[in-house]
Amino acid sequence: MVGEVLKQKYKIERLLGRGASGEVYLCRNIELGNLWAIKHINKNNTKYELLTEINILKKLNHISLPKIVDVIEDETGFFIVESYIEGTPLNKMLEAYGALSEERVISLAKQLCEVLSYLHNLKPFPIIYRDLKPHNIIITRDNRPVIIDFGISREYKGINKKDTVIAGTPHYAAPEQLTSEGTSDVRSDIYSLGITLHQLLTGVLPKYDDTTLLQYNSNISKNMDYIVRKCIKKDLKDRYQNIDALLYDLKNVNKVKILDARLRRTNRILITAMLITSMISFSTIYFGVSALNRENAALLMLSPQILSLSVNQTGVFKVIKRYPDGTREELKASEIEWNSPVTDVAKININEIQPLKEGKTDFDGTYNGKPLKLTVLVNKPQDEIKNVSINLKYLKNTKVAPFAGTGHRSDIIDGDIQSATICNPTSISHNKINNTTYFTDFTKLRTIKDGVIKTLDPNLDNFKDIDLVKTTSSGNIYFSTVPYINEKEQYVSEIYVFKNDEPFLIYQSIGSAYNISDFAFDSSENIYVLQPNNIGLKSKTNFTFVDRLSGQNFSRELQGSADSITIDQEDNIFILSTSNNTILKLDKSDGIFRIFAGKEKEQDYIDNEQCSFYSPKKIVAAGNYIYIIDGNIVRRLVLDNGKLADAETVAGLVGKGAKRLAISPGYSAQFAVPNDLTFDNDGNILLSDLENNVIWKIDLSKEDK
Template sequence: MVDIGEILKGKYKIEKLLGQGATGKVYLCRNIELGNLWAVKYIYKKHTKIKLLAEIDILKKLNHVSLPKIIDVIEDDSGFYMVESYIEGTPLDKLLKDAESFDEETVIEWAKQLCDALSYLHSMKPFPIIYRDMKPQNIIITTDNKAVIVDFGIAREYKGQNTKDTIIAGTPYYAAPEQLTAEGATDNRTDIYSLGVTLHHLLTGALPKFEETSLLEYDKNISPQMDYIILKCIKKNLSERYQSIDELKKDLNNIKLLKINSFELRIRNRLIISASILMSIISLSMVYLGISAISKEKSAVLDISPEVLALSQKQERPIKVKKKYTDGSTAPVRSNEIKWKSSNQDVAVVKNDRVYATGEGTADLEGFYEDKRLKMTVLVNKAADEVKHVDINLKYLRNYQVSSFAGNGNHTDINGDIPDGDLKNAIISDPCSISFIPNGDLLVTDQRKLRLINKNTVKTIDLETNAEIARISSNGTIYFSFEPYENENQEMIYGICSYKNGITDFIYKNSGTLKVIEDFAFDSHDNIYLLEHEFISTDEEVTSLVYLNTKTKEHKILKELPGFIDSITLDVYDNLFISSKENYSIYKLDKTSQNFMLFAGNEKEQQFVDGINCRFFAPKRIKAVGNNLYILDKNVLRRISLDSNGDISDVESIAGQPGKVPQNNNTGISQHNTYPGYYALFKDPSDFAIDKQGNIFVTDKKGYVIWKISSM
């Protein structure tokens, strides 16, 4: 196995882990001579050497825009390394999880691209290649919306009708019937079946129940022609399917002209009509019995996601609408079933289940479904950075509101002082860090002083030294990084102090001319992990991850990371996360390899994008709370929701607008003003803290205020 930074075969530098499974791992590597990126697929030797060699043999023959290409194979004692094309994009199964389903136009475009790739495989000489594993998980959608097929682990060469498969292979639900029997033999029609199931899943959000079920029962907006095409693909009998992928693509290209005259289809439609009549009779019976489905529908509540959307011009995002019933069940509603009305069509419109930003401004989108109404607010802004054309695609949680908690927008009083006192009159001058004491009080570093804020007053704590960043351990001890000072040996000293019961203790000291503690956090034992940044030259910076035992005061450097790392946090399981503004990304420490792996964002894309395929602009503070990671991304507070496996399930925005806020804009600083989170303007937010009730407090250095974000 390889480590991050290791160089394979003298020319492929391993940069990061992209993913891993039971049989191996996939790394991102860079050709150190040419500088281009490749994927390295590492397979343990104990996992089916014959299967791996077959995959290598197939990939070496490929040369198509929608297929990966292998360029090198390396073997060592532990396994094989296949160097192949790095496909930058998002697995289609993740996109499907986010969108739930896609409009017909999008699916047809991807289907045509996949048909091109399969046609190429089926036309290979001397033997066609049967892919045998078509499913959303094995399709990557690139940043320019191209569909690329990956993972040829069970592909085989087709050597005639009398040649049976040597093994049973395929993914349940997507695999054709002939793949799952010992006597079966796969051919090009096997791939047509799996492609049909995949298209069914993309259009309806569900797998086929059985081949006679019309897609129109899932969504009446799907065209009868597309319904016919997919149902023909997934026939159990091979002779009833499309006989070639080119025949299928021809129908996709001419779908609007496709005439459906088959006797079988007419019979099926009659069955559907008969079933509808029967269901109507059953519904009437249910009404008679007092458990009316109509009553259930009328009592249903519509739920739309997102409720508030911020986009830059020409951006778009899918809409999810669900019916929530009183019994707790839900049912999807396609946007095409809703009549949409925009308050300003020059700003935003809805088309094919998606919101499209057409121009700068604000628009309310109002939807009408039967006797129900729903509303979405769309904010369309200029790109956050017009030079870099940074895109904005944020989905806000509507139920958050923002108000001023402390500070009145003034840097000092009329005498140039920063007085304590009651919350209404106390000055908040330069709030840097913020944390909660177990009793519920807030601790803020302001003008390098520690200031304690309770429900009514602000009080400055007298210290022996100036404080920069303060954090509170679970037992209530205050820890803070102190302002560097010069000792008698003309060395610059920096470090961390503890403060408890009026006593300051220097628990960690170090020296360095251009070194500073950027952030620190506690593990479950109240020991400290700190980020120690060193400026070496104009071209070189390094951040050391230091472990500090708060009881023994012993410390050690765990890792040295290139560049500037801004923030650090640990969750309840002591998983360690860091964020980097310069890399636009969030990383997680892999406990096995002890290397930081990319967790969220993209090191090449500086954007404001929510959803599973998230992007960040400048993540400067990160904090783990429960099953969420909260990120202060430039001027926007965002939230990553994690599933039971610790993977990203969604990313949403809570408060703050992207982009610069005019520094003379003091509108709304009054404590009496309250704003929806998506309208709030933070000038220079520096840190945040979350109380036990879920309220979030944000320090705003240039707004001279502490904001409170609460759930309505």
């Protein structure tokens, strides 16, 4: 076999290894000189299994997964030509070095979770890998894990589809994979990942799922011990229910106190609390201009209208008197008479609010005969967040309700917004010219108009998948594509304008295997594009300007990860740096991006001019605001002549998020995985939610728009 040339294109250079289904060889493309791996599968293997692996590999497009480029058949069998991953198998590293440090394992685990999240969210059917183990993980020279060998992977098409064969490696495979009645799903991969993490941390395989890892390695943190043990529970319902929940805990393992159920019951009083305040608005009375009438006509404005605090935070409120002539004056907090400033739940000390314990209480006060009512709610968040400061100023009259989708994940079905299914609403944008909302769902372009959801046919080549969609103030519709491999074996990403039901190519990027992170438009409809060219400790992002008229583009490289871009009404450009949790603004005088909002490297929920973000992932400018999806809540920056004046929270309950559909006030809304937002013709927010499989509508009061 070595030395042979296949298809007059690939020369086999050496044997890389042997497996149960065949051999893997290193080959070289004769014309281009690049290296590929060829997997030779004997014809005596089940053709169904072979076709399954080929079909799965064709769909993969991730830097930490192999990419299939060719399939060859001859009398001996099939040859699958795929990416050659140069590195060291993880099991060889274990043999050479023994157990790894917790810091190293956490880094690998987070990257593996991101790969599995990609697989588990593929469209139209998620892929269950089913054979995760150190042998199938290659560590590259830049310490990036790559998962190989998809021989027993399967597409997940619902809980009623039984696995056709018993598959998996003993000791690593989940219990449900090793029985003829079992059905593997995303939790099966979580189990195998947990077993792998156990081995990386301790050097041995677990004996029982309830045995602490500390008996093998006393240096392992209790949080990490809890995470691994939860992954490898025998019962599926006791494990993490999706890979993103596991990734969340891994990202916060050193900041979040992770407790088992028994400890949570006995330590409820220690978890982060939410403090809610509310006010009663007053009618403005326009009488004369005498001093007395002027005071009586003053409108009292409580700021913030709703305040959420962690137990270790002290909240501050203020009351502003706004007079009929437009002038304002701050009211001294000591002038407010509270009927009872102290309850068992919280207390007011002049202008400070201090939570005491979980519960709800009302404070009634008066000023100049005008009543004030402050409702304080101290409640347990959805997740155990410790050492994260929370000081959020919620808008008062925000209402949240499901807008479109049933909340059930299934095949894409069009129809009215109550009965049509939405599976994976990734990107969303509203066109105010034709009053139509466009969104992407499982690489499909869909619309919502007049209460009906419809899937469009953009007339693209079959191998091109839609990723992001944007609309402009002029009514044009643009979308980007997922990177594909062209005939020269290069990765290609594109942006199209969609006119008269036809796509027209506007921009093309060659070389990056990563999706375009985001793109935005200035007032002249020039395009600004963000696309990663390296992810990891040394992340880099390409920032590209595309001249809409000439089609010329100019790029420069930004250090770090920039995942979102937005442009305000004055053509100021802002990007979101997920590397350091800040929002940067382009200084037009020297072309340098400088920190505009957020504190570098800090993870907190703080609303004020010195605001902090916890886990921001999307920014959208609208009017005098920049809206931010931060973790699972929606926040916004208040702009004054292009400068940061304040920060406040629109909607969402701080925590892990929940798969729950309900109509609720903004401060108690539970979003699972919010991903993108846009604004309808009335100025209300439409928010896509990946995990809840819906689009939410956030109604803002007139004064908050």
